[in-house]
Amino acid sequence: SSDASDGTSSASDGKAVVVDAASIAPAGIVGKGKNGEEPALVDKLQLSDADKKKVADGKFSVGISMNTMDIDWSRLTIEGIQKTLTGLGVQVVGVTDAKFKVQQQISDLENLITKKPDAIISIPTDDVATAATYKKVAAAGIKLIFIHMPASGLTYPADYQAVVAPDNQGNGEIAAAGLSKYIPQNGAAGIVDYGVDFYTTNQRTLRVTEWFKQNRPDVKVKTVSFTDTNAVGPVAANFMTANPDVKGLFVIWDSPAMQSVASLRNAGVNIPITTIDLGTEVAVEMASGGYIKAIGAQQPYDQGVAEALAAANALIGNKVPAWVALPPVAVTPGNLLKSYESIFHTKPPQEVLDACKSSGICG
Amino acid sequence: MSATNTRFVRPLWSGRSAGNFIREYFVYIALVALVAFFSIASPVFFSAQNFANVGRQTAIVSIIAVGVTFVIVNAQIDLSVGSVFALCGMVSGLALQYISNFWLLGALAAIAVGVIFGFINGLLTVKLGVPSFLVTLGMLGVARGIALIITDTRPVLIANRPFFSIFGDSNILGIPIAVVWTVVIVALGVIILHKSVFGLRVFATGGNPQAARFTGVNTQRTIILSFVITGGLVGLSSLLFTGIAHAARPDVGVGLELDVIAAVILGGVSLFGGRGTIIGALAGSLIIGMMNNGLVLMGVDSSVQQIIKGLIIIAAVSLSKK
Amino acid sequence: MSATNTRFVRPLWSGRSAGNFIREYFVYIALVALVAFFSIASPVFFSAQNFANVGRQTAIVSIIAVGVTFVIVNAQIDLSVGSVFALCGMVSGLALQYISNFWLLGALAAIAVGVIFGFINGLLTVKLGVPSFLVTLGMLGVARGIALIITDTRPVLIANRPFFSIFGDSNILGIPIAVVWTVVIVALGVIILHKSVFGLRVFATGGNPQAARFTGVNTQRTIILSFVITGGLVGLSSLLFTGIAHAARPDVGVGLELDVIAAVILGGVSLFGGRGTIIGALAGSLIIGMMNNGLVLMGVDSSVQQIIKGLIIIAAVSLSKK
Amino acid sequence: MNAHAEAIPVEHPAGETVLVAQGVSKAFNGIYALKDVDFELRAGEVHALLGPNGAGKSTLIKILDGVQPQDEGTVEVDGRERSHSDIATVFQELSLVPCLSVAQNIFLGNEIRNALGLVQKKKMNSIAKELTDSLGLHLPPEELVENLSVASRQLVEIAKAIHRDARVLVLDEPTSTLTKADQLLLFKSIRDIQKSGVGIIYVTHRLTEVFELADRVTIIRDGRKVLTADVADMEMQSLVREITGTEPDEPGPAKEDFDRYTHPELTTTSSSGPKLQVSSLAGDRFSNISFTASAGQIVGIAGLIGTGRTELLETIGGVRRGTAGEITLDGRFVRFKHPWEALHAGVALVPEDRHRSGIILQHSIQRNLTLAHYKALRKGGLVDNKAARTLIHGLVDTLQVKTSSIDSPVQSLSGGNQQKVVFAKWMQPGMQVLLLDEPTQGVDVAARQEIYRVIHRFAEEGAAIVVASSDFVELQELCDEIYFMTSTSMSEPEKVTSDTTDQYIYSRLNERVLESHERDQY
Numbered sequence A: 001s002s003d004a005s006d007g008t009s010s011a012s013d014g015k016a017v018v019v020d021a022a023s024i025a026p027a028g029i030v031g032k033g034k035n036g037e038e039p040a041l042v043d044k045l046q047l048s049d050a051d052k053k054k055v056a057d058g059k060f061s062v063g064i065s066m067n068t069m070d071i072d073w074s075r076l077t078i079e080g081i082q083k084t085l086t087g088l089g090v091q092v093v094g095v096t097d098a099k100f101k102v103q104q105q106i107s108d109l110e111n112l113i114t115k116k117p118d119a120i121i122s123i124p125t126d127d128v129a130t131a132a133t134y135k136k137v138a139a140a141g142i143k144l145i146f147i148h149m150p151a152s153g154l155t156y157p158a159d160y161q162a163v164v165a166p167d168n169q170g171n172g173e174i175a176a177a178g179l180s181k182y183i184p185q186n187g188a189a190g191i192v193d194y195g196v197d198f199y200t201t202n203q204r205t206l207r208v209t210e211w212f213k214q215n216r217p218d219v220k221v222k223t224v225s226f227t228d229t230n231a232v233g234p235v236a237a238n239f240m241t242a243n244p245d246v247k248g249l250f251v252i253w254d255s256p257a258m259q260s261v262a263s264l265r266n267a268g269v270n271i272p273i274t275t276i277d278l279g280t281e282v283a284v285e286m287a288s289g290g291y292i293k294a295i296g297a298q299q300p301y302d303q304g305v306a307e308a309l310a311a312a313n314a315l316i317g318n319k320v321p322a323w324v325a326l327p328p329v330a331v332t333p334g335n336l337l338k339s340y341e342s343i344f345h346t347k348p349p350q351e352v353l354d355a356c357k358s359s360g361i362c363g
Numbered sequence B, C: 001m002s003a004t005n006t007r008f009v010r011p012l013w014s015g016r017s018a019g020n021f022i023r024e025y026f027v028y029i030a031l032v033a034l035v036a037f038f039s040i041a042s043p044v045f046f047s048a049q050n051f052a053n054v055g056r057q058t059a060i061v062s063i064i065a066v067g068v069t070f071v072i073v074n075a076q077i078d079l080s081v082g083s084v085f086a087l088c089g090m091v092s093g094l095a096l097q098y099i100s101n102f103w104l105l106g107a108l109a110a111i112a113v114g115v116i117f118g119f120i121n122g123l124l125t126v127k128l129g130v131p132s133f134l135v136t137l138g139m140l141g142v143a144r145g146i147a148l149i150i151t152d153t154r155p156v157l158i159a160n161r162p163f164f165s166i167f168g169d170s171n172i173l174g175i176p177i178a179v180v181w182t183v184v185i186v187a188l189g190v191i192i193l194h195k196s197v198f199g200l201r202v203f204a205t206g207g208n209p210q211a212a213r214f215t216g217v218n219t220q221r222t223i224i225l226s227f228v229i230t231g232g233l234v235g236l237s238s239l240l241f242t243g244i245a246h247a248a249r250p251d252v253g254v255g256l257e258l259d260v261i262a263a264v265i266l267g268g269v270s271l272f273g274g275r276g277t278i279i280g281a282l283a284g285s286l287i288i289g290m291m292n293n294g295l296v297l298m299g300v301d302s303s304v305q306q307i308i309k310g311l312i313i314i315a316a317v318s319l320s321k322k
Numbered sequence D: 001m002n003a004h005a006e007a008i009p010v011e012h013p014a015g016e017t018v019l020v021a022q023g024v025s026k027a028f029n030g031i032y033a034l035k036d037v038d039f040e041l042r043a044g045e046v047h048a049l050l051g052p053n054g055a056g057k058s059t060l061i062k063i064l065d066g067v068q069p070q071d072e073g074t075v076e077v078d079g080r081e082r083s084h085s086d087i088a089t090v091f092q093e094l095s096l097v098p099c100l101s102v103a104q105n106i107f108l109g110n111e112i113r114n115a116l117g118l119v120q121k122k123k124m125n126s127i128a129k130e131l132t133d134s135l136g137l138h139l140p141p142e143e144l145v146e147n148l149s150v151a152s153r154q155l156v157e158i159a160k161a162i163h164r165d166a167r168v169l170v171l172d173e174p175t176s177t178l179t180k181a182d183q184l185l186l187f188k189s190i191r192d193i194q195k196s197g198v199g200i201i202y203v204t205h206r207l208t209e210v211f212e213l214a215d216r217v218t219i220i221r222d223g224r225k226v227l228t229a230d231v232a233d234m235e236m237q238s239l240v241r242e243i244t245g246t247e248p249d250e251p252g253p254a255k256e257d258f259d260r261y262t263h264p265e266l267t268t269t270s271s272s273g274p275k276l277q278v279s280s281l282a283g284d285r286f287s288n289i290s291f292t293a294s295a296g297q298i299v300g301i302a303g304l305i306g307t308g309r310t311e312l313l314e315t316i317g318g319v320r321r322g323t324a325g326e327i328t329l330d331g332r333f334v335r336f337k338h339p340w341e342a343l344h345a346g347v348a349l350v351p352e353d354r355h356r357s358g359i360i361l362q363h364s365i366q367r368n369l370t371l372a373h374y375k376a377l378r379k380g381g382l383v384d385n386k387a388a389r390t391l392i393h394g395l396v397d398t399l400q401v402k403t404s405s406i407d408s409p410v411q412s413l414s415g416g417n418q419q420k421v422v423f424a425k426w427m428q429p430g431m432q433v434l435l436l437d438e439p440t441q442g443v444d445v446a447a448r449q450e451i452y453r454v455i456h457r458f459a460e461e462g463a464a465i466v467v468a469s470s471d472f473v474e475l476q477e478l479c480d481e482i483y484f485m486t487s488t489s490m491s492e493p494e495k496v497t498s499d500t501t502d503q504y505i506y507s508r509l510n511e512r513v514l515e516s517h518e519r520d521q522y
């Protein structure tokens, strides 16, 4: 789905390459569900007017258990869920933040169960170690909607009623294809990976390496990983010192990507970077013609809407598909403003607009 | 190693000792006040089920806090508990998976790893005469690194019913098994620290190591043993985690050391050694666990929770000074 | 005159003061050994560009370490630096965005926030007579919570060239500006802690607070001022962060306190107060930064890195004995 | 600062009142330490403040100095409220900063600084050197205080107070670990200061010093003033009577409890040879030391500051390693590597530095004593709390430790009472050898007699006792034999008789020091 030779011609100078979003976006959903499910699309979740009335009459309540609340992604997801549920007359009784700690999430879920909501929407901090606790949710007769992935060993639809997820592999493909345009023939690309086994990030890296193998076998892919999510900048900068042949980086998500940008800029290394997830910072960086060249973006707000709808369906006994996937959005400077608006459901902030204006590269 | 012996005199008139008594007292008052407040603020708080939750959620911190109380009363510190916690779980899971799926093996493996790391921590601290802050900081990295490497960061699944019953999700007379373990360990801790000759030596070693030696205390052995106790309890509590998670993960327990130390200090144990109680440490752990639970039940936003928790900690200890 | 020499004593067992001297010495040896080792192990290590990287990467920890050295020599501790770091950055960014995009305003805002939090830390510690461990643990939560709430967890973007030049990415005579700031702050720290009357009183307060008070030293003021210095330096270093990130984020600096304390202790500063040097703390910070840099250059796996770093810390301090 | 300067103009005529305290009261936890005490100090006088342990002397001093607030009463200097700079005090519990140098300690709070606020190190060092030299303390001013012996620290403390150059100089038991030699130098300095019109308050339990130095004396007992009088009007007998509140020969309280505790278990090994024999021992700071102590014998070791008596005892007790020589216990060679090994063999050391090595200040009396007496108190691995309380009440009564409860932290006790607790740790059965380093420092006359009685009792039971004391009067009173020690030699033992006065011991020591210097020269 991408033309490698197209990118190699002028690859060594980042500015000369203009990546067209369409040329790196996969056609449709690339990945499968964690248990091999085929993707279903969001339309499957629409509620009829009769359904909506049933939902409103049910006076339902929903709890939400997140792995983190510190990033744009979680904020948007919650916004999508909350707006939709409120519109349907469902009450949100609590949003918990596990701060990426399994133990904390186990406690959070137990505490949510105590509040006896009718459904819980949750992203597992870890799909394995929280599984037993999710079983307790199911055992308590609470409907369970997963974000991103189901916990291991739970069965659909007995234990959980739906998974709403982005196409992680598709996002990985966008990042790989975008990066590929900047890597010269027989050059090297770098991956700044998360050094801990985690389903979502694994899916992304998996697809990036596979994509290069399939489409750019000439490129040598080198990897460096980090375990401290707060100290990625130095890792990236040091990696570049050790590997000056690397001509572009894929960084596993947006916050480490921006940490890398800061350190690299400071070290005087100018190199194209692609990543996954559209946050405001990467948006500004991209808009100003900076390091970030292409982004495989999730649609967290729409995901939130879909999760709310899935919950509503489950609450009134409608069957929901096992794996609802949202297609990835390929974001490049050319479609940045449009993408931002569609993903965030608000106008891009002034900083992004200003950056676009002065760089003149936004579409 | 501590330098307390070079500090000839502690402030006299700050009423340290009297204040300390009142401080311990206030931790319990703070605990009761929190229970009262949350009971009013949230209708579901004051229930057997929710107290069982709090008990389960605080078990790991409470049990490790018992060990760390020994260490801190000794005027030492242990920063490695979180990493060793992860490693104990991993080794235990692997033992069950690859050697024999017999629950006792898993239990012994976890405790053995904890004890070994505790022993190394203690030995390096006393033999090299190096501050335990650095020794255990080093071991923090070592244990975490090993935990991550042995399975290349993958979790280890455990499928062993008796194991889950003994450490995880069963109840005894309606009391969660984790709470039963907590009570047993706290009781043992109280007896050993506050009633035994060894406990007396722990206080002496932390209170004034040189005077303790002059009085015939083998301070090195005391310190090593305290680290070993902590290690063993870290191993035990890793079982309580794998018992409910049904899996071991190499990245769990990050920052656990700070939770434990915070609980212990909040419970009135002095970082400078020589004073503190096991029950105080338990109260500290319960206060922190209660806050986590109650604020979630009240539906408080997670950022606001952090502010409130911070203020409660400051308030709880500041009340302790008249 | 002959009497003079016979009147010294070697302290019992530990060889405390002599050992301490050697310990400081060994931190520098460890530093040199690391440089030598990495220079051999990685062809790109020994270069001006890479040293500039190391300098930049350690600047934040080094600068805060200067302040924390004051605090720890005072026998206090500051756990809030990581959170206050985030809050300083946020307030500075917001000031630039909403009040006036004049670099000095942003700088003053960050430093003011740091100073205010330092002052609160110090004041609560001395006035409530509460362990600073708990006060600053509480403030850790408060500052982080506020940082997250003020923009509802959103980052604040900064667009201000002079600001970036002064705190971020410019060079002076080829030396990165962050390194220049580090050198200035370390030099000031050395003068204030080791040459000034105030510094002497910091040591006295940490070494024997009662004696210091009996002699008319205002130990409370000394402690408060040390926290204020730390706060100000946290503010400054938050500028060095926003200066290169071109944005302030509310979730940065998590765990920064432990990095800083580790550097300071590694540098031979005693957690029990009364001893330590600014230069030692700097060396400690450089050792940690050097390890982070060198191991990545060597292409060591991140899990293995943790093990090696742990072992190096233990080795570095254990060599210090004998 | 002026102690060593010669021609100081007399600023205040002697006899004029400098300090007046009126109606001073102070209570701790509801118990009076001082009750309605009046005190008055004149310029140029040395005013001895006396009283039994726990009488309230140190408390009064802290109130006069202002470091501790009084509950009631007023303190005035020169007719106005006293300020911090009026009074310079040497507190009983040494208050130096261990991690700072001698000079830094002397100048703490009073540093010489330049215009930039930076410390003038060189200047401070040279002034500090002059000062310490004048007190006979020949130390490099850059030496860290933590490396000093108790006696040296005491001198540094005195130098620090003298340097303050205040209207009033207060010395709370400055000589408790000083030998005659240092005491004489100190007295010379005090007289110099006295001449400049400074009023001096002097606390001591060595009553002979009162007659050598003081002009007037005030005695307090149980927190109340008993009397103020001219020293010329007093004599030793009446002084002792006023301090103790009893006739000197009156028997103390019954000691049955304690005697029953030690008596049955004391195993007198019936060896013919000496119990403890030390031959050609060398260690930190001393070498070539030989002496013996037989069962039932109390042996004194006299030496000047810095001769290494403390190190000698610590080496025998397993605290330090010897470098050469032999030690035998009941004829068997021993080399203890740790104090617990020594204690196991029945060799106990009462250390000189009570705050560093003797007790755990923040712990209660009970906890401190239980730690030492655990053998008699343990049941299984646990401590029998009831037995512990009974035993400890017995010990506290025997030594007349003044405290409201055995649960009080030791730091709330007066200095002398703390010392009694240190001694009480080793009042236990099974002791073969007691190594006593300044065992009665700061202890009042009555309790001192009690400690002597206990020591004799141990001797009677067959223990060998070695006493190192800088109080030569004590050596005479307590010991059967005395050895004279320099850092490189030990004399033959001399029997103690009525001729072995402190003056005699002092001159014998000076002779030996000279001898050894001469030996060194040739």
Ligand SMILES: Nc1ncnc2c1ncn2[C@@H]1O[C@H](COP(=O)(O)OP(=O)(O)OP(=O)(O)O)[C@@H](O)[C@H]1O
Binding pocket: C004, C005, C006, C007, C008, C009, C010, D147, D148, D149, D150, D151, D152, D177, D179, D285, D303, D304, D305, D306, D307, D308, D309, D310, D311, D352, D468, D470
């Ligand atoms: N010159 C000195 N200055 C300071 N301290 C010393 C000196 N010499 C020895 N010390 C230390 O003082 C303590 C007492 O030993 P010292 O050699 O003074 O024997 P001593 O005869 O017992 O003297 P003291 O009367 O001071 O106890 C020991 O801890 C010893 O290490």
Ligand SMILES: Nc1ncnc2c1ncn2[C@@H]1O[C@H](COP(=O)(O)OP(=O)(O)OP(=O)(O)O)[C@@H](O)[C@H]1O
Binding pocket: B012, B013, D028, D029, D032, D033, D051, D052, D053, D054, D055, D056, D057, D058, D059, D060, D092, D402, D403, D411, D412, D413, D414, D415, D416, D417, D442, D444
């Ligand atoms: N901080 C304190 N807390 C409680 N009690 C105290 C405190 N300080 C002193 N006391 C008590 O006050 C009384 C007087 O003590 P003080 O130290 O003044 O006696 P002293 O006359 O100096 O005795 P000594 O001769 O033993 O030094 C004692 O009973 C002591 O226990």
Ligand SMILES: [Mg+2]
Binding pocket: D057, D058, D059, D092, D172, D414, D415, D416
């Ligand atoms: Mg006294």
Ligand SMILES: [Mg+2]
Binding pocket: D309, D310, D352, D437, D468
């Ligand atoms: Mg001595």
